[in-house]
Amino acid sequence: MVPHLVTALNGPINELEARMLDSVPAIERWFRLEWMEHTPPLYTSVDVRNAGFKLAPVDTNLFPGGWNNLTSEMLPLAVQAAMAAIEKICPEAKNLLLIPEKHTRNSFYLTNVARLVQIFTQAGLNVRLGTLDPEITAPTELALPGGDTLTIEPLIRSQRRLGLKNFDPCTILLNNDLSAGIPPVLEGLHEQYLLPPLHAGWAVRRKTNHFQAYEEVAKKFSKLMGMDPWLINPMYTRCGEVNFGEGSGIECVQTNVDALLGKIRRKYKEYGINEKPFVIVKADNGTYGMGIMTVRDAKQLEEINRRTRNKMSVIKDGQEVTEVIIQEGVPTCERINEAVAEPVVYMLDRYVVGGFYRVHADRGIDENLNSPGAQFVPLAFAESGHMARAGAKPGASAPNRFYMYGVVGRLAMLAASYELEATDPDAEVYT
Incomplete structure (x- = not known):
């Protein structure tokens, strides 16, 4: 079932969709050549915003949860993609160790873990769960909402390998984004494949590095398409010494907000867009929609209250915010049942396997939707989204619109590949 969407089907987005639909062979060949040179992350989810005048990724997650929000129709494609990934990484693989987040009592998150277990089991692997939680010292059953259970076990570390009792995996899959830091138990595992790699975790990763890589990808892709990269690329800048709790470094944020708003206004004027930029x-690191605020005028930052300062000063696992990314706001013109919505694209290996709409009835078109109160409307890209429908007019076909979302999702995934290569501490540097 394809959700009923209300979207702005006019302006540059129509031209962009038409251009992509006319260029499907060239686009797919371009991706194929890129993947000959670069390795995709094992799995990725990308938040996409469709403004009607531009379509851009605003966040790329390398430890995606939420697999339970995808339809069961996407499972065959996800299993095939998982098989393709495993064949490249460790063809003889028999055992997979999956390490989830430590807050594993959350039933919604647990159903996500169960879906990942299902995908990789059907891909031909024995999957068991190990935990970084030191309080779990014996196999422990965790209840799932439908009455099923998951068993989570304490990790056992030898000098060179990590596993469980009577379980030695070839590959270790992290579904823990390492916001709290890199645990010593995961370091020095040179005999096993650890995916994603440690430098993909939020203890090390920075969003500005990702969007720098995305800018490079967007320029290459836009050259192929003969278009302005801005139509698919959110502009950004950063501040590296900020303490919202103490109010220090706010001047840096104000200056950069003002400068970026000026750049956006010039682009809006160029394209005749009658919207107020934000x-x-x-x-600059972290997830779960924490530490985020919308700014429409740099003067707002002079008046932020204590509650907003507190919200901006700490993210997941109590980590203090000292660096921020200031990103061009992309309003969303999509609605489901009158509520503001944004598509989230899910990928395994280099394949789009599914997605959903994040919907929030209490948020505006210029606000973060990844917050309490969000709902999820699944969408099976496997049937309708990855393949474009030839001959349909732009905006007339849901599959064509979703094909475009899949292209932007894959561009962000490719950027993540560039990013991980550039930040790999073990990569050889040639001078």
């Missing part, structure tokens, strides 16, 4: 200020 920026999103958010922690």
Whole structure:
């Protein structure tokens, strides 16, 4: 079932969709050549915003949860993609160790873990769960909402390998984003494949590095398409010494907000867009929609109250915010049942396997939707989204619109590949 969407089907987005639909062979060949040179992350989810005049990724997650929000129709494609990934990484693989987040009592998160277990089990692997939680010292059953259970076990570390009792995996899959830091138990595992790699975790990763890589990808892709990269790329800048709790470094944020708003206004004028620009200020690392605020005028930052300062000063696992990315705000013109919505694209290996709409009835078109109160409307890209429908007019076909979302999702995934290569501490540097 394809959700009923209300979207702005006019302006440059129509031209962009038409251009992509006319260029499907060239686009797919371009991706194929890129993947000959670069390795995709094992799995990725990308938040996409469709403004009607531009379509851009605003966040790329390398430890995606939420697999339970995808339809069961996407499972065959996800299993095939998982098989393709495993064949490249460790063809003889038999055992997979999955390490989830430590807050594993959350039933919604647990159903996500169960879906990942299902995908990789059907891909031909024995999957068991190990935990970084030191309080779990014996196999422990965790209840799932439907009455099923998951068993989570304490990790056992030898000098060179990590596993469980009577379980030695070839590959270790992290579904823990390492916001709290890199645990010593995961370091020095040179005999096993650890995916994603440690430098993909939020203890090390920075959003500005990702969007720098995305800018490079967007320029290459836009050259192929003969278009302005801005139509698919959110502009950004950063501030590296900020303490919202103490109010220090706010001047840096104000200056950069003002400059970025000026750049956006010039682009809006160029394209005849009659909207008030805004920026999103958010922690340069971290997830879960924490440490984010919308700013429409730099003067707002002079008047932020204590509650907003507190919200901006700490993110997941109590980590303090000292660096922020200031990102061009991309309004969303999509609605489901009158509520503001944004598509989230899910990928395994280099394949789009599904997605959903994040919907929030209490948020505006210029606000972060990844917050309490959000709902999820699944969408099976497997049937309708990855393949474009030839001959349909732009905006007339849901599959064509979703194909475009899949292209932008894959561009962000490719950027993540560039990013991980550039930040790999073990990569050889040639001078």
